[in-house]
Amino acid sequence: MTGTTLPGSIPSVTLNTGATMPQVGFGVFQVPDAETHAAVATALEAGYRSIDTATVYGNEAGVGSAIKESGIARDDLFVTTKLWNSDQGREEPLAAIDRSLELLGLDAVDLYLIHWPAPGRGAYQAAWQALEEIHASGRAKAIGVSNFLPEHLDALTALGGTVPAVNQIELHPALQQRDAVARNQALGIVTEAWSPLAQAAVLTDPAVTSIAERLGRTPAQVVLRWHLQHGRVVIPKSVTPSRIKENLDVAGFELTDADLVSIDALESDGRIGPHPNELDG
Numbered sequence: 001m002t003g004t005t006l007p008g009s010i011p012s013v014t015l016n017t018g019a020t021m022p023q024v025g026f027g028v029f030q031v032p033d034a035e036t037h038a039a040v041a042t043a044l045e046a047g048y049r050s051i052d053t054a055t056v057y058g059n060e061a062g063v064g065s066a067i068k069e070s071g072i073a074r075d076d077l078f079v080t081t082k083l084w085n086s087d088q089g090r091e092e093p094l095a096a097i098d099r100s101l102e103l104l105g106l107d108a109v110d111l112y113l114i115h116w117p118a119p120g121r122g123a124y125q126a127a128w129q130a131l132e133e134i135h136a137s138g139r140a141k142a143i144g145v146s147n148f149l150p151e152h153l154d155a156l157t158a159l160g161g162t163v164p165a166v167n168q169i170e171l172h173p174a175l176q177q178r179d180a181v182a183r184n185q186a187l188g189i190v191t192e193a194w195s196p197l198a199q200a201a202v203l204t205d206p207a208v209t210s211i212a213e214r215l216g217r218t219p220a221q222v223v224l225r226w227h228l229q230h231g232r233v234v235i236p237k238s239v240t241p242s243r244i245k246e247n248l249d250v251a252g253f254e255l256t257d258a259d260l261v262s263i264d265a266l267e268s269d270g271r272i273g274p275h276p277n278e279l280d281g
């Protein structure tokens with residue numbers, strides 16, 4: 001599904017809607033709303049055109065004000081937000097998306113995701129039908145899911161409606177979720193990696209630092225390059241301007257097959273966040 005290269009040489013993938021999505025975006029989890037405007041402004045200035053936020057991050061207003069101030073044409077941006085668990089159900093998402101759009105100052109998001117399956121609530125299938133309605137209304141140009149395991153995807157596809165465009169999952173060298181990635185691929189769903197740098201924990205691993213030294217790149221650039229060459233979308237987060245720029249500068253070099261294999265070998269079931277079946281709150 002790897003597609004064309006966008007201006008500024010950010011590669012892109014093509015979604016099942018036909019839209020293109022930048023393969024490198026900017027994540028704002030754990031960035032306080034008051035700091036989000038500055039971080040997103042720095043990212044947009046550096047050349048990012050895709051921003052990943054969520055209702056529960058509490059910083060959609062900061063994302064929206066930075067977008068507005070940037071003056072960048074709406075069609076040149078790709079904005080993702082997510083439905084929080086307590087808003088799951090057949091009706092609740094219809095109001096939740098309007099609250100998000102109001103905070104973001106947008107008429108539509110490019111991608112609206114169900115944040116977690118929250119299976120204990122028994123409401124994600126109904127929420128998916130609400131997202132289909134939101135998609136049909138034009139308020140989300142594409143719809144998808146996050147933290148969905150194959151069993152949750154099966155429950156959605158059993159409804160016989162829209163196939164999610166994206167599944168955003170925890171994915172980094174220490175947790176590669178190969179079964180989930182394979183199911184995404186089989187269904188034509190783009191895999192998007194959250195915590196792509198394992199919140200910096202993998203950046204001191206000798207397998208990564210040795211490649212970085214050989215290529216004259218940073219460990220973060222090597223790990224992001226590993227994701228891109230596996231065809232995944234990444235959304236690294238940073239509030240540090242030099243790192244924000246560094247994380248986007250990943251187009252001008254290639255890892256060898258041997259490099260990919262040595263990073264693949266770092267799988268250690270090293271989950272950072274909750275297991276998808278254990279977060280219902």
Ligand SMILES: NC(=O)c1ccc[n+]([C@@H]2O[C@H](COP(=O)([O-])OP(=O)(O)OC[C@H]3O[C@@H](n4cnc5c(N)ncnc54)[C@H](OP(=O)(O)O)[C@@H]3O)[C@@H](O)[C@H]2O)c1
Pocket residue numbers: 026027028029030052053115146147168169193194195196197198199200203218220221235236237238239240243244246247273
């Ligand atoms: N769907 C979900 O359930 C879910 C869950 C978690 C995250 N996400 C999304 O994924 C995005 C990224 O995940 P994340 O924020 O958890 O982790 P991450 O992007 O893997 O790592 C962020 C951490 O790494 C540091 N860092 C970033 N670039 C660096 C570099 N070049 N060199 C050294 N350190 C660097 C950052 O520090 P500084 O900021 O101090 O520079 C920050 O502490 C989030 O912002 C969010 O959009 C989604």
